[in-house]
Amino acid sequence: MASEYCLTDLPEDVLFKIISFASFEDIRALCLVSKRMNEICKRQMRSRQILLNRPKPNWGFASALLQDMESIYANGTCFKHLPNLDRLYISEYWKPDFTNFPYERLQSCLKQLYLNCCYSYFGKTLSKLKSLQTVAFDFSGVLSNKGMPQIFTQVSRHARIENLCIRVSKQIECNIDSLANCENIKSLTIVSTRYSTEYCVSDDQLKKLIARFPNLECLRLMFELSTHYAFDLIDFCEAREFPQTVKEIKQLKFLRCFDLVLLREVCGSDCEEDHESDESDKKPPNSDKNGIKYAFSLFDCENISKFRFGFFDSTTHFSDYCQTNEIDVKYLDTPVQIFNSTNKLWKDFGSNVLGFHQKYHDLIANYYSFDPEVLQANLDYMKNLTTE
Amino acid sequence: MSAIKFETSDGFTIQVERETAVVSKVVKNFLEYHPTDKCTFHLNCVDNATLRKVVEWMRHHKDDAYIETESDESDEERSQDVSIEMDPWDANFLNEDLFFLLDILNAANFMKIKVLFKNCCKKIYLMSKGKSSVEIKRLLKERCDFTDEDLQRIANKYEWMARVN
Numbered sequence: 325m326a327s328e329y330c331l332t333d334l335p336e337d338v339l340f341k342i343i344s345f346a347s348f349e350d351i352r353a354l355c356l357v358s359k360r361m362n363e364i365c366k367r368q369m370r371s372r373q374i375l376l377n378r379p380k381p382n383w384g385f386a387s388a389l390l391q392d393m394e395s396i397y398a399n400g401t402c403f404k405h406l407p408n409l410d411r412l413y414i415s416e417y418w419k420p421d422f423t424n425f426p427y428e429r430l431q432s433c434l435k436q437l438y439l440n441c442c443y444s445y446f447g448k449t450l451s452k453l454k455s456l457q458t459v460a461f462d463f464s465g466v467l468s469n470k471g472m473p474q475i476f477t478q479v480s481r482h483a484r485i486e487n488l489c490i491r492v493s494k495q496i497e498c499n500i501d502s503l504a505n506c507e508n509i510k511s512l513t514i515v516s517t518r519y520s521t522e523y524c525v526s527d528d529q530l531k532k533l534i535a536r537f538p539n540l541e542c543l544r545l546m547f548e549l550s551t552h553y554a555f556d557l558i559d560f561c562e563a564r565e566f567p568q569t570v571k572e573i574k575q576l577k578f579l580r581c582f583d584l585v586l587l588r589e590v591c592g593s594d595c596e597e598d599h600e601s602d603e604s605d606k607k608p609p610n611s612d613k614n615g616i617k618y619a620f621s622l623f624d625c626e627n628i629s630k631f632r633f634g635f636f637d638s639t640t641h642f643s644d645y646c647q648t649n650e651i652d653v654k655y656l657d658t659p660v661q662i663f664n665s666t667n668k669l670w671k672d673f674g675s676n677v678l679g680f681h682q683k684y685h686d687l688i689a690n691y692y693s694f695d696p697e698v699l700q701a702n703l704d705y706m707k708n709l710t711t712e
Numbered sequence: 713m714s715a716i717k718f719e720t721s722d723g724f725t726i727q728v729e730r731e732t733a734v735v736s737k738v739v740k741n742f743l744e745y746h747p748t749d750k751c752t753f754h755l756n757c758v759d760n761a762t763l764r765k766v767v768e769w770m771r772h773h774k775d776d777a778y779i780e781t782e783s784d785e786s787d788e789e790r791s792q793d794v795s796i797e798m799d800p801w802d803a804n805f806l807n808e809d810l811f812f813l814l815d816i817l818n819a820a821n822f823m824k825i826k827v828l829f830k831n832c833c834k835k836i837y838l839m840s841k842g843k844s845s846v847e848i849k850r851l852l853k854e855r856c857d858f859t860d861e862d863l864q865r866i867a868n869k870y871e872w873m874a875r876v877n
Contacts, residue, residue: 334814334817334818335821338817338821338833341829341830341833342833342836342837343837344833345796345833345834345837346837346840346841347841349842350837350840350841350842350843352867353840353843353844353845353848354840354845354848355845355866356845356856356858356863356866356867357845357848357849357852357854357856358849358854358855358856358857358858359857359858361854362858362866
């Protein structure tokens with residue numbers, strides 16, 4: 325006589341195995357069965373590790389996937405499930421086996437690849453993905469004599485890659501002079517996990533590094549540091565290393581580089597409580613206008629017709645950095661939030677930053693409706709600040 | 713010919729020829745380290761009806777080479793197989809109601825009969841395939857512990873899954 329217990333009485337690993345056969349549509353239905361099934365379905369989805377080729381990819385979902393990655397058993401199984409994506413993110417917590425990666429199937433559709441895992445796991449296979457236009461690498465663990473030249477060589481040989489994003493958190497060890505020239509790259513984003521790139525890349529190295537991209541049209545330098553508040557920006561702008569870095573870049577005089585973006589992290593997800601409780605102590609004294617003036621004095625860069633300056637949220641995922649449209653909305657909206665408060669700039673600054681956190685997801689959801697005229701008005705406003 | 717005995721949770725004893733019994737990885741491993749012609753395995757979580765069904769499956773597959781291979785695969789290798797196709801005989805053999813299927817699955821898991829375990833998983837999945845969450849809940853007699861608001865939120869959150877290729 326069979327016993328009559330619920331399916332969810334089964335051990336989690338057994339349920340996980342059952343769900344491993346399920347299609348996404350079926351997983352969606354299973355998610356709604358019970359809380360326990362929901363958790364197991366989430367685990368299953370994480371293990372498949374995909375971002376989907378939708379017009380507006382669900383980056384929130386992607387971030388959620390990352391929160392529990394240590395527990396995921398990574399073996400490359402997910403690659404069999406990949407639909408015909410146009411973008412794919414692979415987490416740094418993985419050491420995936422790319423043996424079964426569907427290169428042939430994806431070679432005509434995959435346009436964007438974000439590798440947060442060690443590059444060596446991906447091997448010398450970039451060239452197999454012929455439609456790639458954007459690649460992003462996290463160099464955290466591979467800024468070595470071996471890894472970096474490999475990547476540069478691969479990227480330089482690829483016919484269609486135009487956008488490259490690299491994230492650095494350790495000092496570059498390789499000889500930058502020996503790196504291949506990436507003549508096809510038009511847009512380069514360097515994300516540093518420190519105040520300035522200087523910690524990871526000296527000014528001299530940065531200059532040499534950027535010189536490997538002779539046809540750059542857009543350069544983005546981004547600095548993330550989750551333990552600092554947005555208004556550290558002002559101190560930051562007045563600090564020595566950052567201006568030095570920018571000056572060095574200006575001296576390069578890229579003839580075609582018309583778009584320079586400098587983004588600074590707003591604050592980490594852990595900051596808000598401290599910020600609220602300790603706000604009065606953290607206000608920088610009378611440094612707002614000087615900082616802003618300094619930032620916008622960069623507008624007169626000889627060959628840079630567009631200079632954009634703003635903040636981003638530390639909860640933003642690495643792969644977002646390469647999404648021009650999404651970056652746009654983040655930093656475009658921030659001036660609206662922060663600088664429209666005119667006379668009480670710093671008084672309202674804290675609440676605006678917190679408000680920015682609140683609004684973040686709405687912005688992403690609505691970024692297509694952003695009005696460029698609003699942006700221009702705010703940029704004009706900020707420029708006026710520098711001439712007061 | 714040596715025989716192995718299994719004692720079920722409801723007090724029955726079933727005698728099984730050795731070459732059939734070793735389809736179970738538990739039995740096989742035990743006999744490798746404790747060579748004997750006679751021994752009894754106590755299956756505290758497998759009842760008589762379920763064990764008879766499982767033994768029928770073991771007899772049918774005892775000469776299949778892939779049973780041996782499959783059992784020796786690592787979890788990693790095995791988890792890469794997510795095809796829902798299965799041997800037609802197995803598909804027919806497992807045409808049972810859900811609760812009996814769960815008993816067979818538990819027995820296969822306990823006795824480490826990987827192919828049977830996997831096929832039970834597939835069969836259970838196929839029962840829910842293409843069904844709505846309400847239908848699945850009815851099928852599984854599962855109690856939903858979500859509020860209506862939770863359900864709406866989750867449905868919205870995962871709405872995109874319905875459109876995945």
